Amino acid sequence: GAVVSQHPSWVICKSGTSVKIECRSLDFQATTMFWYRQFPKQSLMLMATSNEGSKATYEQGVEKDKFLINHASLTLSTLTVTSAHPEDSSFYICSARVDQPQHFGDGTRLSIL
Amino acid sequence: RKEVEQDPGPFNVPEGATVAFNCTYSNSASQSFFWYRQDCRKEPKLLMSVYSSGNEDGRFTAQLNRASQYISLLIRDSKLSDSATYLCVVKGGTSYGKLTFGQGTILTVHP
Numbered sequence: 001g002a003v004v005s006q007h008p009s010w011v012i013c014k015s016g017t018s019v020k021i022e023c024r025s026l027d028f029q030a031t032t033m034f035w036y037r038q039f040p041k042q043s044l045m046l047m048a049t050s051n052e053g054s055k056a057t058y059e060q061g062v063e064k065d066k067f068l069i070n071h072a073s074l075t076l077s078t079l080t081v082t083s084a085h086p087e088d089s090s091f092y093i094c095s096a097r098v099d100q101p102q103h104f105g106d107g108t109r110l111s112i113l
Numbered sequence: 114r115k116e117v118e119q120d121p122g123p124f125n126v127p128e129g130a131t132v133a134f135n136c137t138y139s140n141s142a143s144q145s146f147f148w149y150r151q152d153c154r155k156e157p158k159l160l161m162s163v164y165s166s167g168n169e170d171g172r173f174t175a176q177l178n179r180a181s182q183y184i185s186l187l188i189r190d191s192k193l194s195d196s197a198t199y200l201c202v203v204k205g206g207t208s209y210g211k212l213t214f215g216q217g218t219i220l221t222v223h224p
Contacts, residue, residue: 034211042216043200043214043215043216044200046211046212102212105156106155109154
């Protein structure tokens, strides 16, 4: 079945650091990938839709200059959390659409000290 | 009002019990409906899609009532391994409609 790989799975870094998270579709081409964020005991919230070769579409309230998305190929989308602060600590999950349903990466747990 | 609402629980049931989860959604244009399962600190995994006619997969039965905008999941003969958070998920009406997640219902099955 379709597999989505996400890297790294866990990041701990100092406040002010920029962190890049990769999302790869391993056995299929994904023109569209999605980035979600999940805070403890809360639901997954869609942050942005990443489209290969074009600008990402951000959900309301998500700062595009803070969360940079690059989808340069059909198998890779990256999310960069720029100048991360403790309030950015969360579980970030990507997914790729292959018909239905979406297939999720393993998630990246980001902790900003 | 949240787009997708679930009773957060937690539900604590003994092995072998039957447990039901409910979910309501606000967007009447929603087209597709799913139940996902999420284990602690893991990504969500699709449990089953939900169809208007109702559908069953082993011990799991899902129902959809479009008129009431209501979705349910029934788990029979609960196993310890069923302990997880169950997410009600709704997809919008377009081909690339986004998934909207409920906050999840926590289930703990005990011996």
